[in-house]
Amino acid sequence: MTPPPRWFRLLLRLYPKAHREDYGDEILEAAEHQRRQRGIGPMGTVRAVWDIAGGAPGVWIDTMRRGGGMGTTRGWGLDARFVLRSLWGSRGYVATAVVVLACAVAANASVFSYVRGTLLPDVPYSNPDEVLLVWGSNVTEGQLRDVVSGPNFLDLRERSTTLSSVAALHSDAAYLMVDGRPVVLDAQEVSVEFFDVLGVDAHRGRLFEEEDRMSGNGAPVVITHAFWHDHLGGREDVVGLPLDFETDPRTIIGVLPPDFEFIAPAPLFLPAHDDQLAAYARSNIHWNIVARLAPSASLEAANRELAEIMTEISREWAMYEGWTFFAEPLHDITVAAVRPVILALTGTVLLVLLVALVNLATLFRVRAFARGPELGVRSALGAGTASLTRVLLMETVGIAVVGATLGLVATPFILDRVAALVPAWVAIPDSAARVPILSAQLDPAVALTSIGIAVIGSILLSWPTLRSALSGTSLGVRRGGHEGIRGTRLLVGVEVAAATALCIGAGLMLRSTHQLLTTDVGIEAEGLLTMMVGDVWGLDAEGRTAYFEEVVARVEQLPGVESAGMMGYVDFQAEDDYARVYFLDRELQPVRDIREEWRRVDAGLFASVGMRIASGRTFDPDDFQGTPRSAIVNQAFATKHYPDGDAVGQLVSTHNARYRDLRIIGVSVDVRTRGPASVAPPMLYVPLQGDPRGTQGLHVRVQGEPMAFAESVRDAVWSVDPSQPIHWVSPMTQWVSMWVAVPRTARALVSSLAGLAGVLATIGIFGVVAYTVRTRRKEFGVRLALGASPRRLERDQLHAIGPIIVLGLAAGTVIGIAGASAARALLHQVEPTDPLTLGVALTVMGAASLCASLLPARRAGRIDPVEVIHR
Amino acid sequence: MHSAYIKFSNQGALMAPLKPAQQLILLLLAEEPTYGVALLERIDERSGGELRLNAGSLYRMLAALVEDGFVEAIEAPRREGAGAPRKSYGATPVGKRALLAESRRQEAILDAVRALGLSEPGS
Numbered sequence: 004m005t006p007p008p009r010w011f012r013l014l015l016r017l018y019p020k021a022h023r024e025d026y027g028d029e030i031l032e033a034a035e036h037q038r039r040q041r042g043i044g045p046m047g048t049v050r051a052v053w054d055i056a057g058g059a060p061g062v063w064i065d066t067m068r069r070g071g072g073m074g075t076t077r078g079w080g081l082d083a084r085f086v087l088r089s090l091w092g093s094r095g096y097v098a099t100a101v102v103v104l105a106c107a108v109a110a111n112a113s114v115f116s117y118v119r120g121t122l123l124p125d126v127p128y129s130n131p132d133e134v135l136l137v138w139g140s141n142v143t144e145g146q147l148r149d150v151v152s153g154p155n156f157l158d159l160r161e162r163s164t165t166l167s168s169v170a171a172l173h174s175d176a177a178y179l180m181v182d183g184r185p186v187v188l189d190a191q192e193v194s195v196e197f198f199d200v201l202g203v204d205a206h207r208g209r210l211f212e213e214e215d216r217m218s219g220n221g222a223p224v225v226i227t228h229a230f231w232h233d234h235l236g237g238r239e240d241v242v243g244l245p246l247d248f249e250t251d252p253r254t255i256i257g258v259l260p261p262d263f264e265f266i267a268p269a270p271l272f273l274p275a276h277d278d279q280l281a282a283y284a285r286s287n288i289h290w291n292i293v294a295r296l297a298p299s300a301s302l303e304a305a306n307r308e309l310a311e312i313m314t315e316i317s318r319e320w321a322m323y324e325g326w327t328f329f330a331e332p333l334h335d336i337t338v339a340a341v342r343p344v345i346l347a348l349t350g351t352v353l354l355v356l357l358v359a360l361v362n363l364a365t366l367f368r369v370r371a372f373a374r375g376p377e378l379g380v381r382s383a384l385g386a387g388t389a390s391l392t393r394v395l396l397m398e399t400v401g402i403a404v405v406g407a408t409l410g411l412v413a414t415p416f417i418l419d420r421v422a423a424l425v426p427a428w429v430a431i432p433d434s435a436a437r438v439p440i441l442s443a444q445l446d447p448a449v450a451l452t453s454i455g456i457a458v459i460g461s462i463l464l465s466w467p468t469l470r471s472a473l474s475g476t477s478l479g480v481r482r483g484g485h486e487g488i489r490g491t492r493l494l495v496g497v498e499v500a501a502a503t504a505l506c507i508g509a510g511l512m513l514r515s516t517h518q519l520l521t522t523d524v525g526i527e528a529e530g531l532l533t534m535m536v537g538d539v540w541g542l543d544a545e546g547r548t549a550y551f552e553e554v555v556a557r558v559e560q561l562p563g564v565e566s567a568g569m570m571g572y573v574d575f576q577a578e579d580d581y582a583r584v585y586f587l588d589r590e591l592q593p594v595r596d597i598r599e600e601w602r603r604v605d606a607g608l609f610a611s612v613g614m615r616i617a618s619g620r621t622f623d624p625d626d627f628q629g630t631p632r633s634a635i636v637n638q639a640f641a642t643k644h645y646p647d648g649d650a651v652g653q654l655v656s657t658h659n660a661r662y663r664d665l666r667i668i669g670v671s672v673d674v675r676t677r678g679p680a681s682v683a684p685p686m687l688y689v690p691l692q693g694d695p696r697g698t699q700g701l702h703v704r705v706q707g708e709p710m711a712f713a714e715s716v717r718d719a720v721w722s723v724d725p726s727q728p729i730h731w732v733s734p735m736t737q738w739v740s741m742w743v744a745v746p747r748t749a750r751a752l753v754s755s756l757a758g759l760a761g762v763l764a765t766i767g768i769f770g771v772v773a774y775t776v777r778t779r780r781k782e783f784g785v786r787l788a789l790g791a792s793p794r795r796l797e798r799d800q801l802h803a804i805g806p807i808i809v810l811g812l813a814a815g816t817v818i819g820i821a822g823a824s825a826a827r828a829l830l831h832q833v834e835p836t837d838p839l840t841l842g843v844a845l846t847v848m849g850a851a852s853l854c855a856s857l858l859p860a861r862r863a864g865r866i867d868p869v870e871v872i873h874r
Numbered sequence: 875m876h877s878a879y880i881k882f883s884n885q886g887a888l889m890a891p892l893k894p895a896q897q898l899i900l901l902l903l904a905e906e907p908t909y910g911v912a913l914l915e916r917i918d919e920r921s922g923g924e925l926r927l928n929a930g931s932l933y934r935m936l937a938a939l940v941e942d943g944f945v946e947a948i949e950a951p952r953r954e955g956a957g958a959p960r961k962s963y964g965a966t967p968v969g970k971r972a973l974l975a976e977s978r979r980q981e982a983i984l985d986a987v988r989a990l991g992l993s994e995p996g997s
Contacts, residue, residue: 026933029910029961033929036911058930065938 011035014052017059019066030055067393082390086397093370097402099766100366104406104457105413106759107359112410112453113417114352114752116446118345129202130295135302135330137169137292137309143325144598145684151290151328153283156194158316159292159328165300165308166330170197171280171290176698177271178538178728180247184721185538187730189269194280197272198225200295201265207231208242208257211274218276224253228261230270285320286583286658294330305330322583343828344749350822351508351756354501358760360460361498362767367399367465368491369774399465400458407457414445421752492804495771496811502757502764503815503848504822509750509757510840511823515833516750519743522831525674525683526574527613531735532709533573533702536720537727540697544661548692550723551699555607557719558703563712565704568608569691573700574676575738576731580696583658584687586644591654591664599640600676601657601687603695609635609671611702612735619651619669622690626668631690634665640685641670661693678742680831702735709734749829761848765855772804773859783863784871793864800860808852812845819844892976895925896935900944900965900973907948907964910936936963944969 011034015027034054038047090097128134137159138148151159153171160169170193177190191197198210206228214220224246231241238244244255253273280290296305309328317323338345378391536554539547551569558567572578582601585593606627609616617638626633634655641650650670656663673683691699701720705712713732720729740747776783783796823835833840892900895917902908902916914932917925927935939945940963947961965973 022933022937026937030929030933033910033914033932037914037929054928055930057928058932058934061931061934062937065934065941 008048011051011055014055017056018062022062022066030058082394082397086394086401089394090398090401096366096370099770100363100402101406101409103359103362103366103763103766104403104461105409106763107356108407108410108453108457109413109417110352110355110359110410110756110759111456112414112445112449113421114348114756115449115452116414116418116444117421117752118348119446119449131334132332133167133296133298134201134333135166135294135296135305136333136336137166137294137328137330139288139313139326140329141326141598146598150288151292152285152288153280153290154285155288155316155323156290156292157277157280159309159312160196162312162315163294163305163308165297165305166294167297168196168200169292169294170194170200171275171292172197173275173290174269175273176535176538176728176730177248177273183725185726185728187535187728188271190271190273191265191269192273192275194275194277197293200293202295203259203263205257206260208255210257210259211272215274216277218278222251222253223256223274225257225259225272226255227259227263227270231258234270286322288581293333296330302330302332343826347508347512347749347822347826347829348752350826351505351753354505355756355760355763356456358498358501358763358767360464361494361501362763362770363461364464365491365494365767365770365774367461369770369777371465395465396462399461403458403461404454407454410457411445411450411453414450418445421748491771491774492807495768495804496807496814498764498767499808499811499848499852500814500818502760503812503844504819505753505757505760506844506848507816507819507841508822508826509754510844511830511833511835511837512746512750512753514837514840515830516743516746518832519679519746522675522679524575524679524739525614525672526735528735528739530705530707530709531612531702532705532712532716532732533700533735533738534713534716534720534732535573535698535730536569536701537698539727542697544692544694547695547697550727551605551691551695553723554701554720555605557722558701558716559607561712561715561719563706564716565706566607566611567701567703568611569605569695569699569701570608570612571603571691571696571699573702573731573735573738574602574612574674575678575735575742576700579676582662582687585656587654587656587664589654591656593656597644599685599687601689603691603693604688605691608702611704613704614674615672616669617672619667621669621671627690627692629692631662631693632665633668633690634662635669635671635688636667637671637683637686637688638673639683640687643685655687657687657689659694662689665689678739680746681742709736746829746831761851764848765851768804768808768852768855769859772800772856773862775803776800776859776863779863780866780871783866784868787864787866788868796863797857797860800863801856804856804860808849808856811852812849815848816841816845891979892972895927896939897973897976898925899932899935900939900969903945903963904965904970904973907962909960909962913963939969942972944972 011031012027015023015030018027034051037054038051041047041050137151139151139155140147140149150173151171156169156171163169172191172193175190175192177188178185179188180186193211195211195213195216198204203210205225210225211223215223226235226241231237235241235244241255241258246253246255259272275290296302306329309330313323313326313328317326381391537547537550539550542550555567555569558564571580579600580602581598583596584599584601585596588594604622606622606624608614609621616635619635622633622635636644636650641648644650645653650667653667655665655667657665671688674686675681675683676686677684701716703709703712703716710732717729717732720727786796787793820835820841823830827835898917898921899913902913902920908916910929910932914927914929917927917932936945940947943966945963946966947963949961
């Protein structure tokens with residue numbers, strides 16, 4: 004018979020050596036025989052591989068089970084008891100290894116659960132990669148991601164061929180009457196295609212369809228599953244149920260599936276009819292656009308087409324000159340907002356894991372050395388290789404499982420702490436939009452992976468010990484102990500490098516967040532209570548003004564309230580309000596125009612929020628009489644449009660007929676309305692009484708904790724008109740903190756992890772020096788007996804470990820700076836090479852390493868030569 | 875009936891009941907010593923194709939049976955022109971006793987089942 008292919012023989016390597024020697028040739032012969040009977044094709048070869056290798060796992064199990072020549076169960080039981088006794092005898096070692104593993108697993112499981120659960124949640128739409136957000140964009144005006152007007156949306160929907168469906172949506176508030184008081188609920192007004200774009204089907208009833216395209220066909224509302232359960236008790240007859248809205252009753256037509264989520268979560272969805280969308284002015288932009296890419300189209304093709312559509316629109320409507328449409332995947336946007344954190348956290352946690360694993364490797368080496376004689380005795384008494392392997396494996400896996408379990412038990416507590424740090428929202432960069440941050444729970448996949456990493460990592464790290472045991476002699480272990488010193492010192496270098504890099508990262512984050520939190524945002528956020536008040540769009544301008552003046556007057560009478568003021572929005576809420584601003588010459592003729600943000604404010608606003616005037620004057624009571632004639636601009640506006648510094652006294656008009664020929668009376672300091680790291684947008688402030696919005700942001704300056712006044716302020720507002728809604732009651736500090744949520748979370752997590760890595764590294768260095776001293780006790784004893792001074796021995800130890808620590812510090816500095824440069828987006832006004840941070844981090848790590856080496860090194864000098872030589 | 879599954883002693887060794895494949899191998903080797911490739915063919919033939927072992931698994935079982943002392947390896951005399959000496963395997967006296975004990979154990983179960991009055995379908 005022709006011999007089987009030579010590489011078949013390699014498969015025999017999968018078997019234990021003894022089995023291979025006894026039966027290898029015969030296995031090959033039998034497999035070849037079977038192969039020839041079945042036919043020598045590719046399939047025959049695959050089967051032959053299985054024929055040869057298929058028995059290997061079973062043979063290994065048999066070998067283990069028969070280890071030491073004992074019967075099956077008894078062998079395992081005896082070994083397990085031996086392992087328990089031996090571990091109990093070295094409780095310090097076990098506790099250290101378990102704690103190190105628990106820390107590593109808890110850090111990993113928390114960070115990756117957080118990343119998976121909150122930053123990268125599964126999107127409950129079909130083919131989520133095809134779902135795009137479409138923005139209006141004008142780079143020269145600094146509008147990178149802007150909303151779109153109703154008519155522009157209709158044009159876009161009609162002309163686009165690369166988008167299979169396009170929908171408009173707009174966040175709104177719905178006022179539901181409960182016991183005669185309006186309860187404000189978030190609602191989304193959406194065009195009929197919205198649920199089609201997301202590929203969502205109704206859980207009950209139906210979603211918006213063709214019949215809802217035009218108004219006049221009833222007043223339907225779609226509700227979320229959570230609203231159905233929490234507010235309607237999950238009642239079966241939900242479809243067709245009326246909802247008592249403040250303005251008009253609506254009928255529930257459908258319930259969304261339980262897992263439905265969108266970046267702008269709301270319990271209610273109302274239809275935005277085509278005729279209503281068409282009725283909006285071309286210049287009135289406030290619709291977000293969500294679209295689905297056609298199956299055959301690419302994102303690039305869609306963007307080319309979108310740009311062409313906007314060019315066509317701008318030919319007809321000159322106000323859109325310089326504008327374009329662009330689309331980007333929804334998922335990319337939400338991830339972009341948090342990508343720097345993901346990067347920083349992933350890098351950090353991997354470094355912590357590295358430090359922990361290196362610590363474990365050191366511990367296992369120390370253990371191997373300590374157990375050398377004992378394993379030798381067991382081997383001499385007849386314990387087989389398999390039995391020794393089994394004992395060592397049981398020990399390692401036992402420690403790994405206990406450590407990992409402890410780590411996983413701690414994870415939910417850590418996630419709770421993280422959740423407490425993070426506000427409910429983070430803002431999307433360069434846009435007036437925000438993303439909800441979901442609360443994270445321990446992810447089962449992450450938990451399983453963590454246990455897997457712990458067990459496999461531990462087995463791999465204890466491999467040198469296992470190998471020594473497998474070789475069957477205690478000499479191997481002894482030799483390994485001595486040879487291992489050099490390798491172990493190298494591990495110290497790795498540990499110091501990782502911990503130093505983390506220290507630098509944490510230091511930079513601390514500095515950066517400190518800068519962010521102490522940045523002047525332009526107002527005094529402390530002691531300021533804010534809320535959105537009223538729904539008086541139905542009244543004329545005078546009626547609205549009178550209502551809001553009365554509200555402010557009543558609120559200011561409350562004890563503890565210093566002042567109150569109204570503005571169309573509350574800054575920092577990620578809302579914006581734009582005006583077309585015309586710059587006038589002396590003859591009041593417009594010379595140019597531009598779109599800028601504006602705010603309609605009342606007499607008390609500037610004082611209430613603590614906004615300062617840089618030049619000129621603030622509004623006085625006369626400015627709030629009759630038709631508005633004055634305006635204040637901020638420094639950004641003044642610098643942009645009046646670079647010569649002569650803003651005060653200039654004349655501007657707006658698109659709104661009630662705000663014409665306004666004289667600029669003062670320049671206010673900039674308010675960074677999109678957070679401390681943002682650049683303040685140019686802003687025009689005008690008196691509110693010309694044309695106030697129907698809903699206003701009420702700002703109340705109080706003495707003490709703002710939320711303690713929430714109830715009394717609410718009552719004062721309702722004392723004017725109990726039917727008026729109040730919502731988003733919140734201290735101003737909370738709105739501001741929304742913008743620093745990401746760096747704050749990153750700071751907290753990176754600092755904790757860096758602290759953990761520092762402690763682990765210090766323990767590691769201590770362990771290695773202690774181990775070195777222990778392995779060389781005899782040598783030190785002899786040297787002391789021959790007259791060496793204890794100080795000399797200590798110095799030798801420090802000399803041996805010192806260069807490694809210095810190398811570690813240097814490598815760590817390089818890694819830290821490189822990592823910080825990669826996550827530069829998280830750093831605010833701090834360079835990755837910030838000398839102060841580098842200096843502090845290196846001093847801390849250097850000092851910790853020195854202390855950790857010094858303590859065990861002193862033991863070398865205290866060895867009793869007589870005792871050691873005698874032993 | 876349950877007692878039939880309790881481990882029983884044979885020559886002082888603690889044993890579990892033989893697995894069906896082990897029992898068949900032991901039976902075939904008790905009938906006639908044979909070498910590996912031929913044993914594979916006989917297993918296939920006697921089980922009516924029901925039991926198909928791969929080579930690796932066959933030698934795992936043979937090794938276990940040898941370890942238990944139920945089977946012994948017999949070095950066959952080297953034939954002229956042939957390659958490595960071929961080993962054949964035969965059941966030892968202990969193996970034959972274990973086979974008998976296992977068969978009795980199964981017989982006891984069969985008796986207990988018959989006592990329930992169960993019969994083959996159609997009989």
